[in-house]
Amino acid sequence: MIRTAAVVGTGLIGTSVALALTARQVHVHLLDADESAARTAAALGAGTVGPPAAPVDIAVLAVPPGCVGEVLAAQQARGLARSYTDVASVKGGPERDALRLADPSCYIGGHPMAGRELSGPLAASASLFEGRSWVLTPTQGTGTDTLNRALEVVALCAAVPVVMESGAHDRAVALVSHTPHLVASLMAARLEEMPDDASRLAGQGLRDVTRIAGGDPGLWGDILDANAGAVAEVLEALAADLGAAVAALRGLAGDDADARAEGTVRVADLLGRGRRGRGRVPGKHGGNPAHCAAVHVLIGDQPGELARLLATVADLEVNVEEVSIDHSPAERSGLVELAVEASAAVRMARRLTEFGWAVQRPRSRADSTAPGAVLPPAAGADRPRVPLAAGTG
Numbered sequence: 001m002i003r004t005a006a007v008v009g010t011g012l013i014g015t016s017v018a019l020a021l022t023a024r025q026v027h028v029h030l031l032d033a034d035e036s037a038a039r040t041a042a043a044l045g046a047g048t049v050g051p052p053a054a055p056v057d058i059a060v061l062a063v064p065p066g067c068v069g070e071v072l073a074a075q076q077a078r079g080l081a082r083s084y085t086d087v088a089s090v091k092g093g094p095e096r097d098a099l100r101l102a103d104p105s106c107y108i109g110g111h112p113m114a115g116r117e118l119s120g121p122l123a124a125s126a127s128l129f130e131g132r133s134w135v136l137t138p139t140q141g142t143g144t145d146t147l148n149r150a151l152e153v154v155a156l157c158a159a160v161p162v163v164m165e166s167g168a169h170d171r172a173v174a175l176v177s178h179t180p181h182l183v184a185s186l187m188a189a190r191l192e193e194m195p196d197d198a199s200r201l202a203g204q205g206l207r208d209v210t211r212i213a214g215g216d217p218g219l220w221g222d223i224l225d226a227n228a229g230a231v232a233e234v235l236e237a238l239a240a241d242l243g244a245a246v247a248a249l250r251g252l253a254g255d256d257a258d259a260r261a262e263g264t265v266r267v268a269d270l271l272g273r274g275r276r277g278r279g280r281v282p283g284k285h286g287g288n289p290a291h292c293a294a295v296h297v298l299i300g301d302q303p304g305e306l307a308r309l310l311a312t313v314a315d316l317e318v319n320v321e322e323v324s325i326d327h328s329p330a331e332r333s334g335l336v337e338l339a340v341e342a343s344a345a346v347r348m349a350r351r352l353t354e355f356g357w358a359v360q361r362p363r364s365r366a367d368s369t370a371p372g373a374v375l376p377p378a379a380g381a382d383r384p385r386v387p388l389a390a391g392t393g
């Protein structure tokens with residue numbers, strides 16, 4: 001169990017993590033290159049300023065993506081913690097830097113999918129991560145203790161862990177976070193010269209579309225730099241749609257009857273696609289897409305059980321969309337929910353049962369409220385003895 005932690009970088013995200021951990025009785029040490037940020041975080045009740053006398057259980061590095069590797073190496077050299085994780089919005093670069101500069105066995109990449117367009121400790125909140133996905137990106141070298149401590153940080157922040165490979169993470173966030181940010185900025189940039197009579201009419205629609213454009217350009221420049229290729233791919237597809245939208249609107253604006261008819265069809269198609277895409281966006285606090293099914297597995301309350309389960313799932317080549325754990329301390333066991341593609345759920349449940357895991361019947365996530373019946377382990381099946389794999393995505 002985590003009793004002590006350090007947060008390096010006490011801005012928006014670091015202070016939010018520190019506040020959540022402190023609220024759960026973890027003693028948090030606050031460190032920042034700018035000492036006034038650490039003092040402000042401490043004044044908010046996020047912990048105490050300065051390094052610990054002995055290594056803490058886990059250090060959370062909440063610094064810009066470009067300096068995660070060097071901060072990790074420096075803090076490992078001084079023996080700050082037994083395990084380290086970070087919260088950077090890109091995972092490939094920090095992981096490569098960690099493998100190059102530091103001891104990767106006690107490091108695991110992380111990324112909470114929650115934030116704000118504001119920076120600094122004063123914008124922090126203990127509840128920022130509640131119900132939100134929190135990606136963890138273990139490598140082949142990540143130790144089980146470190147995976148377990150990072151999972152505990154996620155649980156203490158009331159977030160939902162999602163285990164992924166770093167490259168898959170970066171491609172996914174290019175679509176769901178980084179390109180949306182850039183598009184919001186591009187739209188907001190159109191407003192720089194906005195005449196007063198237009199600005200007086202600006203309403204909630206414009207605020208919704210441009211809110212995230214208020215983010216720190218320094219941080220977002222760093223994020224886009226570190227995920228440039230994947231963002232460029234999404235933007236290229238968007239540019240093709242933009243070109244089609246302009247052509248359709250030019251047709252509608254002209255006098256040619258055929259071009260007008262064509263424009264009407266094309267605009268309706270674009271708007272319809274947009275509406276269907278919007279329908280795929282899960283609810284704010286983790287509503288799940290209907291194509292997912294939940295498979296529930298009972299695991300023993302001992303070190304390494306979760307890592308063994310995830311390694312088995314990785315061997316089955318099933319992509320895990322989300323992982324969450326319900327602890328039942330009285331029974332010294334935990335109920336793990338694995339959200340996977342509905343089409344893979346039944347096969348995965350059957351195979352896990354054959355391997356000796358206690359698996360419940362798979363259910364669609366949309367209608368899953370009560371736990372299903374536990375499928376008994378297959379007769380004579382042994383608990384699997386497999387090493388921790390490099391993530392399950």
Ligand SMILES: NC(=O)c1ccc[n+]([C@@H]2O[C@H](COP(=O)([O-])OP(=O)(O)OC[C@H]3O[C@@H](n4cnc5c(N)ncnc54)[C@H](O)[C@@H]3O)[C@@H](O)[C@H]2O)c1
Nearest residue numbers: 009011012013032033037063064065088089115116119120
């Ligand atoms: N802002 C968001 O919405 C959001 C969401 C999820 C993850 N993240 C990630 O969280 C990290 C922090 O972002 P933030 O929004 O909290 O930024 P922030 O500017 O609010 O805080 C960053 C803090 O790190 C400190 N810092 C910078 N370099 C340092 C170093 N070398 N050593 C020690 N301290 C250092 C700064 O002084 C600052 O106090 C980034 O990696 C970002 O990608 C941000």
Ligand SMILES: O=C(O)C(=O)C[C@]1(C(=O)O)C=C[C@@H](O)C=C1
Nearest residue numbers: 089112113114115116117177212
């Ligand atoms: O809500 C916001 O303000 C955010 O921008 C949060 C958001 C996101 O895109 O969802 C932004 C960047 C982070 O890396 C994670 C979360």
